[in-house]
Amino acid sequence: MLTEERHQLIRDQLAADGKVLAGELASRFGVSEDTVRRDLRELAKAGQLRRVYGGAVASAPFAAATLSQRSGHAVEEKTRLAKAAVGLLVPGQSLFIDGGTTNEAIARTIPRDMELTIATNSLGVASALADRPLVELIVLGGRYVPDLGTCVGADTLAAVAQLGADLFFLGSCGLDAARGVTAFDSAEAEVKRAMAKNSAGIVIAVTNDKLATAAPYRVAGADAIRHLVVEKTAPAVALADFQSQGAQIHFA
Amino acid sequence: MLTEERHQLIRDQLAADGKVLAGELASRFGVSEDTVRRDLRELAKAGQLRRVYGGAVASAPFAAATLSQRSGHAVEEKTRLAKAAVGLLVPGQSLFIDGGTTNEAIARTIPRDMELTIATNSLGVASALADRPLVELIVLGGRYVPDLGTCVGADTLAAVAQLGADLFFLGSCGLDAARGVTAFDSAEAEVKRAMAKNSAGIVIAVTNDKLATAAPYRVAGADAIRHLVVEKTAPAVALADFQSQGAQIHFA
DNA sequence: CTGTTTCTTGCATGAACAGGCAAAACATGC
DNA sequence: GCATGTTTTGCCTGTTCATGCAAGAAACAG
Numbered sequence: 001m002l003t004e005e006r007h008q009l010i011r012d013q014l015a016a017d018g019k020v021l022a023g024e025l026a027s028r029f030g031v032s033e034d035t036v037r038r039d040l041r042e043l044a045k046a047g048q049l050r051r052v053y054g055g056a057v058a059s060a061p062f063a064a065a066t067l068s069q070r071s072g073h074a075v076e077e078k079t080r081l082a083k084a085a086v087g088l089l090v091p092g093q094s095l096f097i098d099g100g101t102t103n104e105a106i107a108r109t110i111p112r113d114m115e116l117t118i119a120t121n122s123l124g125v126a127s128a129l130a131d132r133p134l135v136e137l138i139v140l141g142g143r144y145v146p147d148l149g150t151c152v153g154a155d156t157l158a159a160v161a162q163l164g165a166d167l168f169f170l171g172s173c174g175l176d177a178a179r180g181v182t183a184f185d186s187a188e189a190e191v192k193r194a195m196a197k198n199s200a201g202i203v204i205a206v207t208n209d210k211l212a213t214a215a216p217y218r219v220a221g222a223d224a225i226r227h228l229v230v231e232k233t234a235p236a237v238a239l240a241d242f243q244s245q246g247a248q249i250h251f252a
Numbered sequence: 253m254l255t256e257e258r259h260q261l262i263r264d265q266l267a268a269d270g271k272v273l274a275g276e277l278a279s280r281f282g283v284s285e286d287t288v289r290r291d292l293r294e295l296a297k298a299g300q301l302r303r304v305y306g307g308a309v310a311s312a313p314f315a316a317a318t319l320s321q322r323s324g325h326a327v328e329e330k331t332r333l334a335k336a337a338v339g340l341l342v343p344g345q346s347l348f349i350d351g352g353t354t355n356e357a358i359a360r361t362i363p364r365d366m367e368l369t370i371a372t373n374s375l376g377v378a379s380a381l382a383d384r385p386l387v388e389l390i391v392l393g394g395r396y397v398p399d400l401g402t403c404v405g406a407d408t409l410a411a412v413a414q415l416g417a418d419l420f421f422l423g424s425c426g427l428d429a430a431r432g433v434t435a436f437d438s439a440e441a442e443v444k445r446a447m448a449k450n451s452a453g454i455v456i457a458v459t460n461d462k463l464a465t466a467a468p469y470r471v472a473g474a475d476a477i478r479h480l481v482v483e484k485t486a487p488a489v490a491l492a493d494f495q496s497q498g499a500q501i502h503f504a
Numbered sequence: 505c506t507g508t509t510t511c512t513t514g515c516a517t518g519a520a521c522a523g524g525c526a527a528a529a530c531a532t533g534c
Numbered sequence: 535g536c537a538t539g540t541t542t543t544g545c546c547t548g549t550t551c552a553t554g555c556a557a558g559a560a561a562c563a564g
Contacts, residue, residue, distance in 0.1 A: 004304040141393025
């Protein structure tokens with residue numbers, strides 16, 4: 001049994017019962033109580049529970065802050081990209097934001113005092129914006145795809161069709177000067193196309209590993225990109241073609 | 253065996269089980285553990301899994317969501333109610349779940365191994381269910397109301413109209429034998445009415461403070477309630493009228 | 505106060521790990 | 535065909551990590 005597995009099971013039981021007992025967990029997992037105690041200590045340090053004599057209870061400030069702190073993969077880069085991308089926003093604008101960890105980082109980075117209208121099909125983005133008092137949030141519903149963290153399908157398309165936006169933050173896709181913007185999933189690509197069609201401009205923020213890669217489904221041509229936010233270390237050769245086709249390049 | 257082949261099989265098992273063990277994969281693929289570790293390292297770098305000691309686990313978009321563990325008010329009671337309410341579920345059913353902290357508690361309590369189709373207009377409920385592999389989740393989009401934590405409006409109504417459910421978990425409202433189920437907001441009441449209309453049965457789980465109270469907007473008559481989940485300490489006088497109108501009473 | 509349970513700390517052990525290296529398989533160019 | 539470079543793989547080396555055990559400290563119960 002993996003350490004992470006135990007942690008998840010402890011979190012589950014805490015969410016369900018509100019408490020766990022060290023001895024009970026030890027016998028359930030088939031490990032020593034010492035190991036369980038170590039687990040509880042770690043989770044307590046991470047703020048995911050409150051340690052008490054004999055076990056642990058659910059922590060009160062179970063805040064939504066670090067909602068989707070995914071895996072730490074390229075977190076710093078994405079935070080930098082997010083800051084640069086948010087710099088493009090003008091108060092009062094309306095936005096489409098689709099899924100992906102970079103877009104979630106952007107949503108978290110949007111200042112609390114900026115008035116915006118935002119439509120998104122990403123649960124992570126929606127959760128990040130749910131407590132922004134000045135953001136008019138429109139959730140684009142549909143069939144939820146766990147792998148993407150977003151909603152897709154006919155319902156989503158219908159909802160997008162009724163809206164228009166100044167900017168579309170297009171996320172997590174392949175980016176290639178020749179093939180343009182591409183996605184890995186047919187339904188996902190359809191939603192992105194619909195958003196692109198109803199937006200005045202497209203913004204793409206990508207880490208270097210997305211540059212010069214292509215996926216099967218075509219979303220938009222390279223000439224449709226208004227703003228391209230990339231890392232400082234992005235290879236210039238990969239950017240020149242986008243720039244010549246009208247994209248503004250922003251270095252994070 | 254090709255490298256890419258192994259990667260795909262790892263992704264498959266991760267999607268199915270949520271975890272993989274390095275040693276187990278090595279013997280299954282007939283390669284050394286070093287090779288498997290290299291595979292896992294690469295997939296982790298690509299963000300397709302999260303590496304842990306001994307193997308890897310699925311990268312959870314947002315692990316411990318619990319959007320609005322609101323103020324810790326009556327957490328224990330709601331947890332008990334949630335457990336009792338979940339006891340009413342039958343695998344394979346389809347559900348409507350609307351907003352409120354009690355319904356979020358119910359969503360969190362739904363076991364990970366239960367297959368269900370669930371449509372919700374609550375971001376909190378959706379986030380709680382987002383990582384349930386066997387739940388077909390349908391997000392009912394629309395204008396998001398921060399105070400309620402749910403989506404309402406014409407879009408939401410249209411989405412509800414296309415669906416049907418076995419049970420409707422109706423949340424956070426006033427409950428009075430004479431006036432039936434009532435809500436505090438016109439748009440909210442509209443959505444609840446639509447869900448009620450398209451469901452075979454209504455389930456309501458309430459803490460004692462909601463009993464014998466009424467709000468301005470009428471949602472459904474007391475006779476529409478199929479199951480009523482209440483605390484053990486609920487006053488019998490408040491329940492008798494519901495029972496006589498056909499509701500089953502469940503004590504948490 | 506006394507005994508019991510639970511907790512922390514330190515330590516030893518074995519498993520899992522990353523990095524370097526070399527052999528084998530494969531592709532590429534002449 | 536032959537030489538050269540690349541990729542993949544397994545093995546080796548030292549290191550890190552998870553775990554259980556033991557001893558002492560702290561919390562609890564009577």
